[in-house]
Amino acid sequence: MAGCRGSVCYCCRWCCCCGERESRTPEELTILGETQEEEDEILPRKDYESLDYDRCINDPYLEVLETMDNKKGRRYEAVKWMVVFAIGVCTGLVGLFVDFFVRLFTQLKFGVVQSSPLAVEECSQKGCLALSLLELLGFNLTFVFLASLLVLIEPVAAGSGIPEIKCYLNGVKVPGIVRLRTLLCKVFGVLFSVAGGLFVGKEGPMIHSGAVVGAGLPQFQSISLRKIQFNFPYFRSDRDKRDFVSAGAAAGVAAAFGAPIGGTLFSLEEGSSFWNQGLTWKVLFCSMSATFTLNFFRSGIQFGSWGSFQLPGLLNFGEFKCSDSDKKCHLWTAMDLGFFVVMGVIGGLLGATFNCLNKRLAKYRMRNVHPKPKLVRVLESLLVSLVTTVVVFVASMVLGECRQMSSASQISNGSFQLQITSEDVNSSIKTFFCPNDTYNDMATLFFNPQESAILQLFHQDGTFSPVTLALFFVLYFLLACWTYGISVPSGLFVPSLLCGAAFGRLVANVLKSYIGLGHIYSGTFALIGAAAFLGGVVRMTISLTVILIESTNEITYGLPIMITLMVAKWTGDFFNKGIYDIHVGLRGVPLLEWETEVEMDKLRASDIMEPNLTYVYPHTRIQSLVSILRTTVHHAFPVVTENRGNEKEFMKGNQLISNNIKFKSASQPRLSYAEMAEDYPRYPDIHDLDLTLLNPRMIVDVTPYMNPSPFTVSPNTHVSQVFNLFRTMGLRHLPVVNAVGEIVGIITRHNLTYEFLHSRLRQHYQTL
């Protein structure tokens, strides 16, 4: 399966080949069982490494274990709780920071646009609208330029960050995604991209930020800032780090949506490791800490009521409630469920279309934008910003409808409780380009922060004409689709919700006005539309359901939201994958699915394993160790005795390297656990090793560092069992051992990806 394509360098597991080849010949493809069409797909790249969730209980670790007792265990546990609390609080503060500055910048911008001499309302009378537009453009382009510059510094900071976190929690090491520099670029970048009026959300980046906080904080050191380094030698393993990243990501969700339970489930859904009771409880605590830290400070800063916890998450849907006077009003009835199912189907179709378009665009970008100088990316961002601003401005001017400011458009639903003050909502109705006592419905949607526009769609009665909603939906859909993927930090949740809410509101309007179903509650339909579209785009299941339920703070919406999301997901899955999975796939990350398909059980471990192994003997010369490490990309080798068979144990190469360097320089008999963990997570590169410091003919005993009892499978184990074991235990490599204890092959993440299994299944059918 390994091959080279274009100028990308593909690595097979045991050797690296780089070169220029245009494409495989049709014959080659037939041999591989692939068709030309599938060749378009990007295959998982082999140079990604797995994280290791399994503990390597080797001799140094055993020494640590010997000194461990339950008391120390409890102390360690207590430290974990404190760290988790700190992660939650810090993530909450990051959220607060982002929210505060986005709010500040947006207010600044709209303030100037609305009240300066060049304000839209004045200019529409004075005829200086072109200058107003230029003023707005000036703001937006500057902000987007800054966001784009930050992404140039750290390219991993682009996009929503959820695909990256998905990969990390799935067990793939993606370089740079949990570094402090990434955090800074992401946080400042998202400030500017949101304030710059792009159709992007801040929720995805906040989840990413939470994950970085989770990864970095417990290390008490930073690779980006080498000076920050305390003597805190805990949690130096992939296992601990992944736990904290789970907690951090959950805290990010919790802060973004005010949804601590949804956050916990998000971590579980993406992390998908075994259900670890203690960890889940900590993750929930971390999420709660984040939510209520944010809550505490926002209540204090915005309302001056320090000590109360009135404000929910950054994204809040307000309270859906029938007015007390209308006894016959129901938020939804059994009959509405039928409409919700249809809306789910449409949402799924729209989402699939969105994903399909975005995928083509992303591929186009990979071919045409990424190879060019980095400046081109900045220019693309600026172009998007320019078009977006012009569209927003022109659409409001030309396409908006002036509607009567009736009492019905006031807060008629009793919908806004304490948390969303009525001024907020009233002030978000825009009268641009409209005579007195009327307002511009298109401008109300476009010239507001996206969150306010969502609230308008959810809670204002009779405000928007169907034509406006349809036009808004189309314009927003296309621009959001174009935007996701440019080089700025950009979330996808809020744009999808807004787009979907417009669609849902449109459905409600049509049903009310043209079909004559007067009883329906428009807000519910807008919410369901939002859920349907978002579900169709991201295809998340349980966590999205819970996040939306928590955001509405209304358990009775559980059933309609769940049914809509289910239908939207199933409809969308019929056509393509979720947007995050598409972007993960485009990067060639070998993500493991939830489970294998039924047919895969026709394969066994021996069909998919890598049979050509590089062995290491228990006593090996430094010379040969170094040459093995330099010529292979993976970092785990079976340690076998001379007659090859009676030992089937493992060691990790990367640890070995740093160890041996120290071993030589310190002339110690053996390394301690602390010394081994010291360089985590960046061990020195083997290629940087100065061999002159070592005696290359010296013989090293590798047995202390190997894992004497790894999980193993027999060659005729079925693929579903292998997959379950590998995924559930979070393994990095799984040796295949025959009936007499000889190691006959090895299975890594790459042998379990969907693409690899499928190619093997085709081979299997051909040999039948």
Added chain:
Amino acid sequence: MAGCRGSVCYCCRWCCCCGERESRTPEELTILGETQEEEDEILPRKDYESLDYDRCINDPYLEVLETMDNKKGRRYEAVKWMVVFAIGVCTGLVGLFVDFFVRLFTQLKFGVVQSSPLAVEECSQKGCLALSLLELLGFNLTFVFLASLLVLIEPVAAGSGIPEIKCYLNGVKVPGIVRLRTLLCKVFGVLFSVAGGLFVGKEGPMIHSGAVVGAGLPQFQSISLRKIQFNFPYFRSDRDKRDFVSAGAAAGVAAAFGAPIGGTLFSLEEGSSFWNQGLTWKVLFCSMSATFTLNFFRSGIQFGSWGSFQLPGLLNFGEFKCSDSDKKCHLWTAMDLGFFVVMGVIGGLLGATFNCLNKRLAKYRMRNVHPKPKLVRVLESLLVSLVTTVVVFVASMVLGECRQMSSASQISNGSFQLQITSEDVNSSIKTFFCPNDTYNDMATLFFNPQESAILQLFHQDGTFSPVTLALFFVLYFLLACWTYGISVPSGLFVPSLLCGAAFGRLVANVLKSYIGLGHIYSGTFALIGAAAFLGGVVRMTISLTVILIESTNEITYGLPIMITLMVAKWTGDFFNKGIYDIHVGLRGVPLLEWETEVEMDKLRASDIMEPNLTYVYPHTRIQSLVSILRTTVHHAFPVVTENRGNEKEFMKGNQLISNNIKFKSASQPRLSYAEMAEDYPRYPDIHDLDLTLLNPRMIVDVTPYMNPSPFTVSPNTHVSQVFNLFRTMGLRHLPVVNAVGEIVGIITRHNLTYEFLHSRLRQHYQTL
């Protein structure tokens, strides 16, 4: 570790011994490393079998697999979704049934007590109170007698059922707990025990009922009613059954509390298998179905508004809300968190006391009540009912305080929305024994359904005097403690909540009146008190948090509830286990913990495995197979080749038996998967086997039925890794295989229980 105590029959793994022995001698105990004190503890019994979550991919299953393709897989998946939906709906209907009749019986009873010629209010003037008491006693004793009789029919129906479901989801087969007869006895029993005025809840039994529905429905047959049998050969394995039981239990929680997310987490917390994305999604759907089925019918029946979904779960806490006029009112502030922590500590202490008392009582019952004729159990139930009724009556008469019916005690908080009509609440204020315009606060707590009393404590302002609350708490605490464990179906959630709410309300009263903290919101304190006490008793973590948040329908209570539950759990765990774990322990069920303690990693697989194995050869005479099966209680044997070593495979005995019987009678060359699964879950007993039907000297080939590739571990694997593998994969037996592929021992659930590991650790320390 195997031994015989009292008249209980203990089975070691390889042989069974029954007999009368009083106790072990101190010498024996010292040898076993036990102290006299620990002898009091009930050790896990060895006769419980594990469920098998791992698939046994043997030849018949392979045949099924060969015919499988992705299309069939999808159809199978679709059937699963439909079944899960059906489970949800049925569980909802069961909940509806229980709720409807409990309501009916209670109304009947209180109606008579309040309005008959012997009504309390009239008699307190006429002086016929003794007759009123007798009337009440007549009702209560009859109901409790009926409940008790039903438990005599099916003893497993006693208690809350949560311990049994815990065991099942943990992977232990407890006979009879998921049978139709159990369901019927439980459902009707709980009707009568709740209506009979006992201090028991209906929530636990509802969870049990949901689990039975989940286990039974997909089988389309019943052991209790043999005539109900359709030709529906799906889902005939422990693996599928356990999935459906998870879904059913979650649906039970969802129906009982209106908490679909909490229900899902309950299943996960107790099931603790690996996080299976597809399953979790189905479980949530099942929970939603149950919640909204119940919701739909209750809205229709009670409010006549068919098609709306206004009513949440059976247990609902009403809406906590500050009145609109009081701008300074906050449900809770940062300062209150300190009080909540203290309340958590007290709740933990009270819960630990409750558990300790109840454990002693349960042990007393095991020694003195259970060996006696069954009638004694009925008498005990009647005695409890008698005492409860008299206490309720006398306390209301003597200890209640007559308080002014002020406007403040009316619905001042704006607390009761649609779902709890104001008549409900007003009518639940009782004026017994009190002059006009006053009411009796003790009677208001005692002479109401427990749910109404909880609502009173949560939402009525200034209604209860501190003395009344304190007395109520003490009486209720003692009676509830005595009640849990008698032979009636009896939940523990509602009594704990009510008890805790009284405690919380007491704290609020004291703080308000004596400390002068006027700003606090009493309802929040009552809620936190309820959470603290419940948490101290049951020690559940994440699922309880979510259930309570969903019951309040108020996400802002997340932090205080979580902190309180955490503190209560930690405090309680300092003294003893949760009540469910205590009762599981008393039954000697070998439950597996969440994870092993840190110190356990000093042990390895070879230290804990069972080294004496019974082997089977690939070709064995029927005679020897039968004798092996008759003399061993476990049902899995390594199949080894003659030179003992090169094969390490397994077969399951119980399947083997039924197979062989058929094998002989049908003279088929080999059995199909459908034939093997036909008798699931009750295979014929080996002792019932009529050997004359078989040719005992005939040789059977067992290889088609064995599992050719089980998970294995090496002898020097550490205990935590063994434990993780076993628990996560839901195994029944884990062979230990040495470096040359020979099987050297076997690990089952019994080798991984807390008690067994501890005894081995003591041995380990002694040999050091």
